[in-house]
């Protein structure tokens with residue numbers, strides 16, 4: 667499976683939702699797609715899932731354009747906040763329906779997950795709570811074992827224990843049946859351990875695509891006496907600052923070389939790693955905030 671996006675833009679009537687987005691996703695791993703509200707995550711995923719066509723640029727999946735391409739659509743599962751208000755069938759009937767058009771669907775696993783999420787089997791899906799409907803989407807996505815599986819903020823309404831089951835199952839099933847999986851989210855601190863790679867969208871532009879470990883290695887917080895911190899970080903890319911009395915803490919982005927770290931420690935500065943949550947918040951912060 668290879669997804670290649672080259673200078674993809676998407677314009678709605680009077681709004682540019684995606685601007686010049688380029689990336690290659692070529693491995694069977696878990697890609698985390700992060701972005702604030704309105705960053706363009708759903709717009710991008712809709713193009714990948716062939717629901718929408720880009721206005722400019724090219725997007726190919728295994729070398730072909732996905733839009734209205736039945737063969738490519740077979741290879742992709744797009745799970746999103748679906749409206750089940752008209753679904754009069756019960757959960758097992760819905761899953762059997764899905765299994766008909768998903769060649770890799772594992773009904774045994776789906777039934778196991780219905781039990782794990784404690785979904786009622788005796789009432790129509792339209793009467794499920796929001797969190798139960800989201801769990802059904804998770805089950806369809808996991809048991810479908812589709813080569814490209816996309817979960818677009820699929821956890822909406824799920825309580826913390828249910829989300830925890832979702833995350834654990836993603837990891838366990840991905841281990842057994844690797845596929846190219848994309849998880850879009852803004853629950854970054856809760857899900858960061860799932861990601862092999864991170865793509866960060868900001869205002870319709872792709873700010874970065876990095877391996878998770880590489881990205882984390884680029885962030886650091888440097889704390890100490892304000893004037894020493896200022897001097898040490900004056901040529902660095904600063905993404906956030908806090909000051910308390912004479913002590914200052916500066917978050918920097920970019921790779922801090924080993925000798926720079928040693929020099930900082932020698933000056934009495936403290937260097938700490940940043941979390942993905944901190945990088946997400948500060949890299950996407952408005953200038954004026």
Ligand SMILES: Nc1ncnc2c1ncn2[C@@H]1O[C@H](COP(=O)(O)OP(=O)(O)OP(=O)(O)O)[C@@H](O)[C@H]1O
Nearest residue numbers: 678679681683701702703704705706707708709710
């Ligand atoms: N059909 C549409 N017509 C006009 N503008 C739209 C349409 N759909 C989305 N947009 C706009 O495009 C931008 C990106 O929206 P999108 O839903 O892709 O963001 P998102 O990152 O998924 O956001 P969220 O995290 O809030 O779900 C937003 O400003 C949104 O208002």
